[in-house]
Amino acid sequence: MQLVLSEDQELIAKTAADFAAEHSPVSRFRELRDAGDPIGYSPKLWKEMADLGWVGIPFPEEYGGADLGLSELAVVLEALGRSLAPEPFLSTVLLGGQALLLGGSDAQKKDWLPGIAAGEKIVTVAYQEATSRFDLHAVETRAEAADGGYRLSGEKIQVLDAPSADAFLVSARISGEARDAAGIGLFLVPKDAAGITVVPQTRVDHRAAGLLRLDGVVVPADAVVGEPGEAGALLERVVDRATAGLCAEMLGGMCQAFDLTLTHLKEREQFGSLIGSFQALKHRAVDVFTELELARSTVMAAVRALDADAPDASSLVSVAKARCSDAYVLATNEGVQMFGGVGMTDEYDIGFYMKRARAAELTFGDAAFHRDRFARLAGY
Amino acid sequence: MADLSKYRSEIGSWLEANCPSDLLGLSMTAIEGPWGGKKWVPDYDSQRAWLERCADKGLTAPTWPTEYGGGGLDKAEAKVLSQEMRRLRVPPPLIGFGLTMIGPTLLQFGTEEQKREHLPRITRGEIRWCQGYSEPGAGSDLAALQTRAVDDGDAFVISGTKVWTSYADKADWIFALVRTDPDAKKQEGITFILIDMDDPGVSVSPILLISGSSPFCETHFEDVRVPKSNVIAQINGGWTVAKALLGHERSMIAETFGTGAGQRRQTMADRAKGYVGADAEGRLADPALRERLAQLELDTRAFSLTVQRSTDAAKAGHNPGPESSIFKMYGTELNQRRQELLVSMLGPNALGWEGPGFEEAELSVTRDWLRSRGNTIEGGTSEVQRNIVAKRVLGLPD
Numbered sequence: 093m094q095l096v097l098s099e100d101q102e103l104i105a106k107t108a109a110d111f112a113a114e115h116s117p118v119s120r121f122r123e124l125r126d127a128g129d130p131i132g133y134s135p136k137l138w139k140e141m142a143d144l145g146w147v148g149i150p151f152p153e154e155y156g157g158a159d160l161g162l163s164e165l166a167v168v169l170e171a172l173g174r175s176l177a178p179e180p181f182l183s184t185v186l187l188g189g190q191a192l193l194l195g196g197s198d199a200q201k202k203d204w205l206p207g208i209a210a211g212e213k214i215v216t217v218a219y220q221e222a223t224s225r226f227d228l229h230a231v232e233t234r235a236e237a238a239d240g241g242y243r244l245s246g247e248k249i250q251v252l253d254a255p256s257a258d259a260f261l262v263s264a265r266i267s268g269e270a271r272d273a274a275g276i277g278l279f280l281v282p283k284d285a286a287g288i289t290v291v292p293q294t295r296v297d298h299r300a301a302g303l304l305r306l307d308g309v310v311v312p313a314d315a316v317v318g319e320p321g322e323a324g325a326l327l328e329r330v331v332d333r334a335t336a337g338l339c340a341e342m343l344g345g346m347c348q349a350f351d352l353t354l355t356h357l358k359e360r361e362q363f364g365s366l367i368g369s370f371q372a373l374k375h376r377a378v379d380v381f382t383e384l385e386l387a388r389s390t391v392m393a394a395v396r397a398l399d400a401d402a403p404d405a406s407s408l409v410s411v412a413k414a415r416c417s418d419a420y421v422l423a424t425n426e427g428v429q430m431f432g433g434v435g436m437t438d439e440y441d442i443g444f445y446m447k448r449a450r451a452a453e454l455t456f457g458d459a460a461f462h463r464d465r466f467a468r469l470a471g472y
Numbered sequence: 473m474a475d476l477s478k479y480r481s482e483i484g485s486w487l488e489a490n491c492p493s494d495l496l497g498l499s500m501t502a503i504e505g506p507w508g509g510k511k512w513v514p515d516y517d518s519q520r521a522w523l524e525r526c527a528d529k530g531l532t533a534p535t536w537p538t539e540y541g542g543g544g545l546d547k548a549e550a551k552v553l554s555q556e557m558r559r560l561r562v563p564p565p566l567i568g569f570g571l572t573m574i575g576p577t578l579l580q581f582g583t584e585e586q587k588r589e590h591l592p593r594i595t596r597g598e599i600r601w602c603q604g605y606s607e608p609g610a611g612s613d614l615a616a617l618q619t620r621a622v623d624d625g626d627a628f629v630i631s632g633t634k635v636w637t638s639y640a641d642k643a644d645w646i647f648a649l650v651r652t653d654p655d656a657k658k659q660e661g662i663t664f665i666l667i668d669m670d671d672p673g674v675s676v677s678p679i680l681l682i683s684g685s686s687p688f689c690e691t692h693f694e695d696v697r698v699p700k701s702n703v704i705a706q707i708n709g710g711w712t713v714a715k716a717l718l719g720h721e722r723s724m725i726a727e728t729f730g731t732g733a734g735q736r737r738q739t740m741a742d743r744a745k746g747y748v749g750a751d752a753e754g755r756l757a758d759p760a761l762r763e764r765l766a767q768l769e770l771d772t773r774a775f776s777l778t779v780q781r782s783t784d785a786a787k788a789g790h791n792p793g794p795e796s797s798i799f800k801m802y803g804t805e806l807n808q809r810r811q812e813l814l815v816s817m818l819g820p821n822a823l824g825w826e827g828p829g830f831e832e833a834e835l836s837v838t839r840d841w842l843r844s845r846g847n848t849i850e851g852g853t854s855e856v857q858r859n860i861v862a863k864r865v866l867g868l869p870d
């Protein structure tokens with residue numbers, strides 16, 4: 093494993109950075125937020141990103157993808173994370189797309205992956221419930237056998253990009269107790285299935301999400317993704333990949349938040365001096381910088397380990413998510429503090445980053461969760 | 473790549489064939505290792521033979537040019553060598569400031585004659601070096617140093633006191649910073665010079681540390697005559713050399729302490745289980761200790777990956793990135809956390825100083841913990857490191 097960008101990856105990174113600067117400054121995210129549109133992103137820009145080949149990066153060529161890895165996707169996500177681009181990479185490429193790719197039947201893949209890669213279909217995973225916290229196996233939504241298929245009932249929360257989804261992959265319990273790893277199925281449910289209700293939710297980071305209510309939704313047997321009852325393991329694999337991708341986005345966000353802070357330290361004067369000359373702030377800035385450098389190494393290692401199917405990939409994903417969660421929160425907390433009063437205003441961007449840091453931290457497990465998982469994987 | 477695997481198998485069989493069997497598996501940390509030098513008394517007789525065989529093959533300084541006693545390896549080969557040494561549990565033949573500090577500095581700044589004089593003797597472990605930088609009045613503000621060097625024809629006459637000179641009592645030569653121009657701006661009147669500790673007028677007195685050992689000394693110079701041919705780079709141009717050497721020193725300190733290399737083979741987790749027990753699923757029974765251990769090990773992993781990223785970037789031909797500037801600071805702070813955690817893990821068993829009732833391994837936890845407090849002071853304090861990063865890397869104003 094080489095922790096250095098290849099020439100191709102550098103090129104993708106540069107293209108993505110230029111694209112973000114031109115088409116997706118933070119002001120665009122602010123406009124989307126102000127508009128209050130539940131979709132929360134720009135379908136037009138999403139299509140452009142697909143045309144550039146980014147949406148299809150981790151999918152095989154036969155489905156219209158570029159057959160590249162998470163290492164390539166990560167550099168795009170980092171660039172877009174810098175400007176808080178809210179396009180649905182996480183929900184559709186990393187969650188829905190990876191679940192179909194890793195667990196889907198040939199027919200399911202053929203039906204959905206080309207549309208995803210082309211930027212025309214949104215498929216998200218509905219895995220989270222009111223009491224599940226970070227446990228992917230805490231599933232109370234029921235899947236009962238019915239007419240050769242299944243009848244789904246329950247409620248999922250904060251389903252990413254639910255308002256724009258064309259289909260949901262819903263985890264539901266076929267058998268067993270509420271927290272068992274075994275007995276969970278993953279079901280492909282089109283948005284217009286009878287018995288489905290989507291209620292848009294407004295989150296602190298203003299990323300699109302929604303409640304998904306399933307009121308006796310009947311699906312055929314071939315709606316199951318992977319083996320019935322074995323989605324627990326599939327979800328773990330999918331969420332590992334999604335977590336690594338999220339970490340790449342977080343890395344971009346924390347670096348931008350820190351750059352904003354550094355600029356402020358070099359411009360704001362008090363007591364007749366630039367505030368960046370005060371040692372109390374200098375040393376804290378160095379500590380943030382240190383966290384960012386460590387975070388970068390862990391993200392690079394995690395995506396490379398996943399691409400190589402390395403035996404320690406899950407452990408490295410936990411290393412990355414623990415470090416990125418702490419680092420993004422630190423960088424933005426320190427950012428707001430060092431901006432002073434203006435840091436508290438809606439007008440300044442630093443607050444957006446602080447909110448996104450929290451939302452990302454609490455997605456797929458926070459730092460404490462991943463330290464626990466890291467220890468478990470290491471046998472203590 | 474094909475060449476590398478050839479090198480791997482060659483060097484692997486050489487190590488197996490040549491390393492004395494009583495040395496296999498001995499973990500030697502930088503502190504109790506084979507330092508060489510005229511006063512060296514090895515712990516094992518076979519260490520001398522091992523040193524000689526490695527020196528003949530250039531393996532004590534794998535990446536130095538062969539004409540100075542090095543192995544002439546590139547970075548990738550050197551990495552393979554250290555991987556093979558770790559795999560075969562072969563101990564290092566030689567360690568010390570000659571290899572990690574003055575050697576690389578001479579390669580960069582020395583004249584051909586100076587390199588030929590000193591480097592081969594370093595690689596053969598004949599000369600042990602110490603570092604004469606700090607003085608009673610010049611620590612973090614190193615450039616305030618006062619040790620005087622008065623021009624006397626083809627020599628300088630040196631007088632003054634250095635302090636905290638690690639292992640001065642065991643060293644043969646010292647590289648020192650002296651003031652050659654008292655009237656110039658403080659950084660511009662300093663010269664970097666090599667001094668034979670056997671010269672008349674050099675004396676050392678050991679200083680006892682809180683850990684109970686006395687690895688460092690006060691070093692006195694009383695009218696010591698040192699030929700000008702021992703000056704490295706220009707007279708009054710020593711500050712640049714001094715800073716370059718500090719760079720080598722800091723990466724050495726970070727590597728030694730930060731990545732947990734040189735740790736015992738038994739993992740921290742296994743040691744912890746021995747003291748606090750585990751539950752039915754194998755989890756450490758003390759959840760607070762478990763969380764601290766996970767945090768430490770996870771941070772250690774992140775740090776090792778960052779060191780790797782820096783090496784990989786260098787191998788790929790990139791200039792050193794900003795990540796390398798944090799190694800000394802983070803690596804030493806990490807080591808202190810590791811030592812503190814070991815003390816917590818041992819509980820009352822960590823309170824031994826000497827004598828009965830404590831295992832050898834427990835006594836060394838206590839001493840290592842005390843010693844580790846110096847990690848964030850030696851080689852430039854953590855505060856000074858933060859000042860440097862703030863200025864050079866982040867560009868924050870004075």
Ligand SMILES: Cc1cc2nc3c(=O)[nH]c(=O)nc-3n(C[C@H](O)[C@H](O)[C@H](O)COP(=O)(O)OP(=O)(O)OC[C@H]3O[C@@H](n4cnc5c(N)ncnc54)[C@H](O)[C@@H]3O)c2cc1C
Binds near residue numbers: 849850
């Ligand atoms: C184990 C050990 C081995 C050593 N070995 C050697 C050796 O072999 N050769 C050698 O020459 N030296 C050696 N040293 C000395 C070491 O380099 C100095 O101790 C170090 O540079 C600090 O100097 P000082 O002790 O005078 O502390 P001071 O400089 O007096 O510092 C005291 C405190 O003030 C802080 N401080 C000082 N200036 C600033 C500033 N500008 N901003 C913020 N805080 C500041 C420091 O960080 C520190 O916390 C060794 C030290 C130790 C502990």
